Amino acid sequence: MCGLEIPTNDRVIVGMDSLDDAGVYRISDDLAVIQTVDFFTPIVDDPYAFGLIAAANALSDIYAMGGIPKTAMNLVCFPLKQMDISILRQIIQGGLDKMKEADVVLIGGHSVEDRELKYGLSVTGFVHPDRILTKKNLSVGDCLVLTKPLGTGVINTAIKGGTASVEVIERVTQLMAALNRDAAEVMNKYRVHACTDITGFGLLGHLAEMIVGSGCGLELDSENIPILPEAIDYAALGMLPAGAFNNKEFREPMVEFSSSVNPLMRDLLFDPQTSGGLLICLDRNEADKLVDELHQKGIGESAVIGEVISAPLGKILVN
Amino acid sequence: MKEIDARGLACPAPVLQSKSAIEAEQLNTVRVVVDNQAAQQNVKRFLESRGFEIALEKDTDGYYVIGRCDETPLTEPEAAPAAEAGQTKIMVMIATDRLGYGDDELGLKLMTNFEP
Numbered sequence: 001m002c003g004l005e006i007p008t009n010d011r012v013i014v015g016m017d018s019l020d021d022a023g024v025y026r027i028s029d030d031l032a033v034i035q036t037v038d039f040f041t042p043i044v045d046d047p048y049a050f051g052l053i054a055a056a057n058a059l060s061d062i063y064a065m066g067g068i069p070k071t072a073m074n075l076v077c078f079p080l081k082q083m084d085i086s087i088l089r090q091i092i093q094g095g096l097d098k099m100k101e102a103d104v105v106l107i108g109g110h111s112v113e114d115r116e117l118k119y120g121l122s123v124t125g126f127v128h129p130d131r132i133l134t135k136k137n138l139s140v141g142d143c144l145v146l147t148k149p150l151g152t153g154v155i156n157t158a159i160k161g162g163t164a165s166v167e168v169i170e171r172v173t174q175l176m177a178a179l180n181r182d183a184a185e186v187m188n189k190y191r192v193h194a195c196t197d198i199t200g201f202g203l204l205g206h207l208a209e210m211i212v213g214s215g216c217g218l219e220l221d222s223e224n225i226p227i228l229p230e231a232i233d234y235a236a237l238g239m240l241p242a243g244a245f246n247n248k249e250f251r252e253p254m255v256e257f258s259s260s261v262n263p264l265m266r267d268l269l270f271d272p273q274t275s276g277g278l279l280i281c282l283d284r285n286e287a288d289k290l291v292d293e294l295h296q297k298g299i300g301e302s303a304v305i306g307e308v309i310s311a312p313l314g315k316i317l318v319n
Numbered sequence: 320m321k322e323i324d325a326r327g328l329a330c331p332a333p334v335l336q337s338k339s340a341i342e343a344e345q346l347n348t349v350r351v352v353v354d355n356q357a358a359q360q361n362v363k364r365f366l367e368s369r370g371f372e373i374a375l376e377k378d379t380d381g382y383y384v385i386g387r388c389d390e391t392p393l394t395e396p397e398a399a400p401a402a403e404a405g406q407t408k409i410m411v412m413i414a415t416d417r418l419g420y421g422d423d424e425l426g427l428k429l430m431t432n433f434e435p
Contacts, residue, residue: 161334236367242357
């Protein structure tokens with residue numbers, strides 16, 4: 001967007017100047033509309049599973065803003081001459097099933113013929129203007145809670161290389177296809193100050209976005225960060241996606257690792273995630289209660305992973 | 320020293336190519352060239368996991384990973400046996416009772432038809 005003049009108006013609550021998980025526009029004193037769009041190339045081989053994952057991924061940004069998704073439109077790029085249309089049908093069925101699970105109605109879509117297959121959604125949701133959750137507004141002393149384990153990037157690369165077992169593929173597919181809705185429902189009962197979802201920039205990349213220009217820093221306890229069991233092994237085998245290195249190069253200047261943090265763990269904290277969990281920043285007195293309630297709701301990997309500190313400013317300490 | 324040219328390959332192909340070469344030829348020294356730093360880092364990690372000492376270099380024509388292993392490189396439990404002189408043997412390990420996934424009925428049928 002460098003150099004482009006982007007018009008705005010007073011009703012835009014979250015727009016291009018803040019670049020949050022989604023855009024938010026005030027309709028009235030008690031209603032705001034949230035808009036987001038997300039699509040990508042296949043993550044897994046099974047078309048139906050790809051549809052589930054792409055839909056869950058797109059819906060997640062609405063939950064991360066504290067809102068509820070209501071309608072969606074399909075975005076399809078399909079190589080009509082090279083691929084059978086039945087594959088597209090399965091992808092869209094996956095998307096539809098995920099939308100049904102989220103109580104979101106498909107109201108349209110757009111397809112183009114393209115050499116490379118892509119699928120995703122444009123999603124509209126709603127939220128009360130006073131309950132919008134952005135990536136900012138962290139308070140010193142707050143705790144950070146993560147609701148899904150890390151490692152989908154490295155495992156997806158292993159899948160691409162044909163070195164992952166069927167069990168691992170099934171488990172990671174289920175993880176990526178899981179909606180953040182239940183986590184958001186629990187979260188919205190608490191005094192949450194900020195929220196984002198962990199996707200392509202990796203945990204450290206998304207955390208870095210939260211503290212840039214914020215007047216605080218973060219301190220993480222790496223032993224409490226949930227990681228998929230096979231992720232460290234695949235990282236050791238050199239299965240890190242290129243995105244992990246890009247993320248590291250971009251944000252490493254903001255991160256200070258203590259010497260006890262395993263080098264492979266450092267890599268995983270930059271691992272780009274697909275359809276990752278929510279990163280919730282809330283009052284420290286409520287963090288344990290939130291995690292307990294998330295566990296009771298079946299979101300068993302949720303954990304307190306760190307806290308917001310006053311110094312060093314703009315840095316993430318990882319112990 | 321065996322040189323492996325993995326330029327132009329998308330992740331994780333450079334690692335997989337290095338893996339095949341090391342296992343098939345039981346290499347103690349290897350020089351892998353890739354065209355980007357991410358691949359260079361991944362190959363480095365892979366070789367280190369197999370007991371290699373690594374040196375990294377950058378040249379006009381690529382990023383190099385030079386690996387040296389004083390002892391026999393570590394192998395995974397399910398590694399294919401080394402080829403005997405004059406013979407090429409290929410071992411395929413299928414860890415499930417059906418070939419492929421997504422269609423169990425077809426997968427089962429394919430497995431019963433498969434003749435090693």
